[in-house]
Amino acid sequence: MSMDRLLDTIRAFDGVLELAPVAGGEFPEIAWGDHFFYYAPDGRVPQREQPYATIVTKNYPGDALCDLDRPDRWRLNIHVGADAFIEFTGENPRAEPTPRDYAADDVVLPHPLYRRQGWVSIINPGTSTLAPAVRLLRRAHRDAARRAERRSADERPADGAGPAVER
Numbered sequence: 001m002s003m004d005r006l007l008d009t010i011r012a013f014d015g016v017l018e019l020a021p022v023a024g025g026e027f028p029e030i031a032w033g034d035h036f037f038y039y040a041p042d043g044r045v046p047q048r049e050q051p052y053a054t055i056v057t058k059n060y061p062g063d064a065l066c067d068l069d070r071p072d073r074w075r076l077n078i079h080v081g082a083d084a085f086i087e088f089t090g091e092n093p094r095a096e097p098t099p100r101d102y103a104a105d106d107v108v109l110p111h112p113l114y115r116r117q118g119w120v121s122i123i124n125p126g127t128s129t130l131a132p133a134v135r136l137l138r139r140a141h142r143d144a145a146r147r148a149e150r151r152s153a154d155e156r157p158a159d160g161a162g163p164a165v166e167r
Contacts, residue, residue, distance in 0.1 A: 015041035039144035
């Protein structure tokens with residue numbers, strides 16, 4: 001699947017907010033060309049929430065195992081939680097990592113850095129991983145929406161009157 005087609009798929013999710021840093025913008029140069037996805041129907045980046053998915057187009061400092069600096073390589077990263085992590089990788093996210101080729105294309109792998117937090121990654125998703133990637137992205141988006149609703153409910157006063165509680 002091309003990155004553009006995957007981006008179109010994610011952008012169609014209800015309430016998605018995409019950050020896509022570009023040259024000259026407010027974000028650091030290292031993030032230019034990458035994409036960060038949040039559930040944010042109000043259009044504002046959640047203050048206490050990480051993105052539920054990212055697409056990175058280059059190696060980051062300390063994150064070069066996927067060899068993303070080669071031409072036409074990019075990595076989809078999805079926060080899937082422990083159960084889906086085990087289902088798709090066969091490993092417990094908190095277990096010691098199994099040696100593997102993190103640069104393999106079109107394979108669902110534990111994220112090389114954020115596996116313990118329940119993240120998986122796919123280099124250049126293709127025919128083997130397209131359907132599972134979209135399912136995982138939809139699930140991650142729904143999970144982010146549920147967290148946002150829970151936070152919103154926690155911030156409302158118990159009697160439903162008055163302003164929301166600031167935290």
